[in-house]
Amino acid sequence: MKNDILWAPDEEAFTESGLARFAKACGFDPRGYTDLHRWSVSDPGAFWSALWDFADVLGEKGDVFFVPDEAAWMTGARFFPDAQLNLVENLLRGPVAEVAVYEVLEGGAQRAITRAELRQCVGRVAYGLRSQGVMPGDRVAGVMPNTIDGLVAAQAALSIGAVWTSCSPDFGTAAIVDRIGQVDPKILFAAPRYRYGGKNHDIGARIADVMAQMPSVEALVLSGEGDVPAVSSVAMDAFGQESELEFARLPFDHPAYILYTSGTTGAPKAIVHRAGGVLLQHLKEHILHGDVRLGDKVIWYTNTAWMMYHWMMSALGAGAAIVLYDGAPILKKDEGLDPSPLWNLAEKIGVTHLGTSPKYLATLAAEDYAPGKRHDLSALRSLLVCGAPTLPHQFDWVYQAIKRDMVFSSISGGTEILGSFLIGSPLHPVRRGQLTVKALGHAVDVLDDRNAPCIGRRGDLVCTEPFPSMPLTFWGEGGDQRYLDTYFADRAEIWTHGDVAELTHTGGGYVHGRSDNTLKPGGVRIGISEIYAVCETYPELDDFLVFGASHEGDEEVVLCLKPTEGSEITADLVKRIRGHIRTAASPRHVPARVHLVSDVPYTINGKRVEGAARTTVAGGQVKNLGSIANPDCLEQYKSLRRENTL
Structure with a gap:
C-alpha cells in the first residue's frame, strides 16, 4: 500500500548507490531486486565471487568458489576452499592520511586516529602477541570498553591469525568466565577502570578473580589507569614494539571470532566464526545494503561483547571511519534525563550511519526528545536499529522527530550468522513497520505449521540455502553436534532461526519475536x-x-x-x-x-x-x-x- 511508505529513494540511488552499481556489474537492472536476489541464492558461488571482486577483497580467491554437498546441502557446503586472506588486512587498507577511528568518551573527551596511526598501533601490539608465542588459532580475549585500545587489541590478534573473543567490562566474574573461560585464551587484555552512567567503576579485583579461574592465560595486558591486585601484568602502552605490520593470510574457513549466545537457558554457547565468511557478509551489508562509502562515518551504539561491535568494525573495510562511544547513551542529571550524547557526537563528527535499538528510540520518544530539532543531522543518511522488533508507530516517530530525508532500516539476524537475514536497502521504500528486503545471499523464507512457505502469515523464519557466514562450529567437545542440534534439528538441512516472522507481498517482512516467546x-x-x-x-x-x-x-x-x-x-x-x-x-x-x-x-x-x-x-x-x-x-x-x- 502506498500510504504506508515513509521514505523512497531518489533517482540518483539507482545509478550511484553501491547496490545499484553491483547489480549492473552482475548484469541486473537495479530496479529488479527480486531477480538479483534469486540469482544470489540459486548460484551462490557466482554471487559471492562477484561480491569478492566488487569489494576488491585482498587475498587469493582461488579458482573454486562453491563446493556443494548433496548429502548435507547446507552443513556440508564449502565456499572458497582454496582462498587465502586476512580479515584485518581488508579492514586496515585505504588512504593512510584519512581518519579511521573516532573515540568519544562519556564525559565528552574525543580523539581521532588516522589509518596510518591505527596500522602502527596494531603492528606494535601484534609484535607483542608474537613475542608471547601466540600462534594462528590461539585465542586472545578482551574485557575491554569500547575504546581505541580495545579495537587495537582485537585487530592485532586477528592480524596474526589468532582468534579474538571478548566480554564487556560490566560483565560479572561468572559471566566472563562462563564465556571466555570456555575457550582457554592465551592472552587477556583488560581495563581495570571504566566510566558509565556518570560513575567510575574499578573492576581490578574482578579481573583478578577471572585470572584465578582461567589458568590458560599466560599474560595480562592492561589498558588505561588502575591495576589488578596480586596479578602480574604489563601496560598496553609497553606491550610490543614498533614493527612493520604483517598479515597472516590463512584459509577462508580459519576461525576469526568466538561470540556467545545470551546463555539464559544454560551455559552460553561459544559460536566460532570463520574469517572469510565474516568479511564477505559484512562487506555485503555495508557496501550494498547500507550504501556505506569512502569517507562515511559509522557508529553503532554497542559494547565490545555484542555482535554489532564486530559488524561496526568491518565498516572500515568499506572505506568508512568508525565512531567508538564508551559510556551511557542517556545520562541521569539533577534536572532529569539527558539523551544528547549520541546526537552530540553525530552532529560534531558528521555521522552518516547511526545504529541503535528500538528501546532507545522509545526512551527518546517518552522524553519528548526530538534529535532533528536539537541537532544538525545534515550528514545523517541512514538510521539503523536491531535487537528487538521495531513497532510501527516508532517508524512514524523516527521520520517526525529525527529526519525525513534518510533511510530507516530495521534489520534482523543474529550472533549466530554475524549479520542479517532481513535488512535495509538504498533502492527500496521504507514501509511503516517493515524490515525492507531479504538480504542478498540468504534464501530466507517463512514456513507455516505444514512446513510450507507462506506470505502474509506467521511462521518460522528459515534459510534454505548455504551461505559463508554460517558458524564453523560451537567451541568445545561435541561442538559440531550441538551446532546441528541448535539450528538443524527441526528441519534437516534447513536453518531454523528461532524467530517468528511474516513476509509481505512487497518483498519485506516483520519479525514478531523469538519462537520460544x-x-x-x-x-x-x-x-x-x-x-x-x-x-x-x-x-x-x-x-x-x-x-x-x-x-x-x-x-x-x-x-x-x-x-x-x-x-x-x-x-x-x-x-x-x-x-x-x-x-x-x-x-x-x-x-x-x-x-x-x-x-x-x-x-x-x-x-x-x-x-x-x-x-x-x-x-x-x-x-x-x-x-x-x-x-x-x-x-x-x-x-x-x-x-x-x-
Missing part, C-alpha cells in the same frame, strides 16, 4: 510484540514484560508492568490497557494476569528475558543468572500469584 492460549499461536506495541503508547509505563503461565492445562498471558517514576498503575489504567490490547491485537492477546513489578529482567546485552520470568513464576530455577544484568529483580517474580492479579 510465542504463546498458545487456547492452543492458538500468538506473538507478544502486539502487546508490547500497545504498552509502548502509555507514558505511565516505564517498562513491561509478557510471558506465558500454565493454568488448568492451558497457557495464559501474563503482563508485568513497571510504572514510570511518579505514576500509579490504577485499576482503570489496567482496564484501558486490556481493552486497547483487545482492539489492537485480538481477544486472545488480552492478559489473564497483570502484575505490578519494580523492574524487568534484561540480559547483559540489553534484551528482555521473558523466559527467566516465566521460569521463576512457575517455581523453577533460572539456569544461568550470570547472563542477566539485574538478576535480583527475579526475587519479586517468585511471589507473583494468580490470585493477586490487578
Whole structure:
C-alpha cells in the first residue's frame, strides 16, 4: 500500500548507490531486486565471487568458489576452499592520511586516529602477541570498553591469525568466565577502570578473580589507569614494539571470532566464526545494503561483547571511519534525563550511519526528545536499529522527530550468522513497520505449521540455502553436534532461526519475536510484540514484560508492568490497557494476569528475558543468572500469584 511508505529513494540511488552499481556489474537492472536476489541464492558461488571482486577483497580467491554437498546441502557446503586472506588486512587498507577511528568518551573527551596511526598501533601490539608465542588459532580475549585500545587489541590478534573473543567490562566474574573461560585464551587484555552512567567503576579485583579461574592465560595486558591486585601484568602502552605490520593470510574457513549466545537457558554457547565468511557478509551489508562509502562515518551504539561491535568494525573495510562511544547513551542529571550524547557526537563528527535499538528510540520518544530539532543531522543518511522488533508507530516517530530525508532500516539476524537475514536497502521504500528486503545471499523464507512457505502469515523464519557466514562450529567437545542440534534439528538441512516472522507481498517482512516467546492460549499461536506495541503508547509505563503461565492445562498471558517514576498503575489504567490490547491485537492477546513489578529482567546485552520470568513464576530455577544484568529483580517474580492479579 502506498500510504504506508515513509521514505523512497531518489533517482540518483539507482545509478550511484553501491547496490545499484553491483547489480549492473552482475548484469541486473537495479530496479529488479527480486531477480538479483534469486540469482544470489540459486548460484551462490557466482554471487559471492562477484561480491569478492566488487569489494576488491585482498587475498587469493582461488579458482573454486562453491563446493556443494548433496548429502548435507547446507552443513556440508564449502565456499572458497582454496582462498587465502586476512580479515584485518581488508579492514586496515585505504588512504593512510584519512581518519579511521573516532573515540568519544562519556564525559565528552574525543580523539581521532588516522589509518596510518591505527596500522602502527596494531603492528606494535601484534609484535607483542608474537613475542608471547601466540600462534594462528590461539585465542586472545578482551574485557575491554569500547575504546581505541580495545579495537587495537582485537585487530592485532586477528592480524596474526589468532582468534579474538571478548566480554564487556560490566560483565560479572561468572559471566566472563562462563564465556571466555570456555575457550582457554592465551592472552587477556583488560581495563581495570571504566566510566558509565556518570560513575567510575574499578573492576581490578574482578579481573583478578577471572585470572584465578582461567589458568590458560599466560599474560595480562592492561589498558588505561588502575591495576589488578596480586596479578602480574604489563601496560598496553609497553606491550610490543614498533614493527612493520604483517598479515597472516590463512584459509577462508580459519576461525576469526568466538561470540556467545545470551546463555539464559544454560551455559552460553561459544559460536566460532570463520574469517572469510565474516568479511564477505559484512562487506555485503555495508557496501550494498547500507550504501556505506569512502569517507562515511559509522557508529553503532554497542559494547565490545555484542555482535554489532564486530559488524561496526568491518565498516572500515568499506572505506568508512568508525565512531567508538564508551559510556551511557542517556545520562541521569539533577534536572532529569539527558539523551544528547549520541546526537552530540553525530552532529560534531558528521555521522552518516547511526545504529541503535528500538528501546532507545522509545526512551527518546517518552522524553519528548526530538534529535532533528536539537541537532544538525545534515550528514545523517541512514538510521539503523536491531535487537528487538521495531513497532510501527516508532517508524512514524523516527521520520517526525529525527529526519525525513534518510533511510530507516530495521534489520534482523543474529550472533549466530554475524549479520542479517532481513535488512535495509538504498533502492527500496521504507514501509511503516517493515524490515525492507531479504538480504542478498540468504534464501530466507517463512514456513507455516505444514512446513510450507507462506506470505502474509506467521511462521518460522528459515534459510534454505548455504551461505559463508554460517558458524564453523560451537567451541568445545561435541561442538559440531550441538551446532546441528541448535539450528538443524527441526528441519534437516534447513536453518531454523528461532524467530517468528511474516513476509509481505512487497518483498519485506516483520519479525514478531523469538519462537520460544510465542504463546498458545487456547492452543492458538500468538506473538507478544502486539502487546508490547500497545504498552509502548502509555507514558505511565516505564517498562513491561509478557510471558506465558500454565493454568488448568492451558497457557495464559501474563503482563508485568513497571510504572514510570511518579505514576500509579490504577485499576482503570489496567482496564484501558486490556481493552486497547483487545482492539489492537485480538481477544486472545488480552492478559489473564497483570502484575505490578519494580523492574524487568534484561540480559547483559540489553534484551528482555521473558523466559527467566516465566521460569521463576512457575517455581523453577533460572539456569544461568550470570547472563542477566539485574538478576535480583527475579526475587519479586517468585511471589507473583494468580490470585493477586490487578
